Amino acid sequence: MRLRAVLFDMDGTLLDTAPDFVAICQAMLADRGLPPVDEQRIRDVISGGARAMVSATFELDPAAVEFEALRLEFLERYQSNCAVHSCLFDGMAELLADIEKGNLLWGVVTNKPVRFAEPIMQQLGLAERSALLICPDHVTNSKPDPEPLILACKTLNLDPASVLFVGDDLRDIESGRDAGTRTAAVRYGYIHPEDNPNNWGADVVVDHPLELRKVIDSALCGC
DSSP states (O other): OOOOEEEEOTBTTTEEOHHHHHHHHHHHHHHTTOOOOOHHHHHTTGGGHHHHHHHHHHTOOTTSTTHHHHHHHHHHHHHHSTTSSOEEOTTHHHHHHHHHHTTOEEEEEOSSOHHHHHHHHHHTTOTTTOSOEEOGGGOSSOTTSSHHHHHHHHHHTOOGGGEEEEESSHHHHHHHHHHTOEEEEESSSOOOTTOOGGGSOOSEEESSGGGHHHHHHHHHTTO
């Protein structure tokens, strides 16, 4: 079936949001008179969300008494500074332009709450270009459940087989596959050191956004 739309996970796939996460973590440490941590320590656990990043930053067990206050502070800071340093990954602007020139739809399906995801899309000038933004707020079950992708396809009135979902986490691939979409895993995202995208069962694995050009061209031809 001919490709009609390309959907992206947000963090680590469409956007490099790590710089904002890192800046917030380092600021929280500095405010407490603590030294900065290696940036990679934070990047390695971004897919685990605020809980994982706070735990890695402060080397603190989530069960610790002071942990929840730190997590809430992290989220409060992120609410005010969620699109200061975040940007499209290298090559992604060109890829989106190609998708639009090819008269394909594109959108975002993310596990990031809408209160963070929507402002980021707006501030980066992507909201008016994206066909949709599906967040946990819109569904009962988040990825890896197929519900977000099923809702996206239903909203676009498209057969899942005509949709390509791109992500940097096993949850993305599982969600897309179970929803019936084609799937692409990216190695450039926030991959945990112990993870291997080659083992996720995606239809294709790429190292750079522009490698998706060939994938999309092939799908457009029905190859």
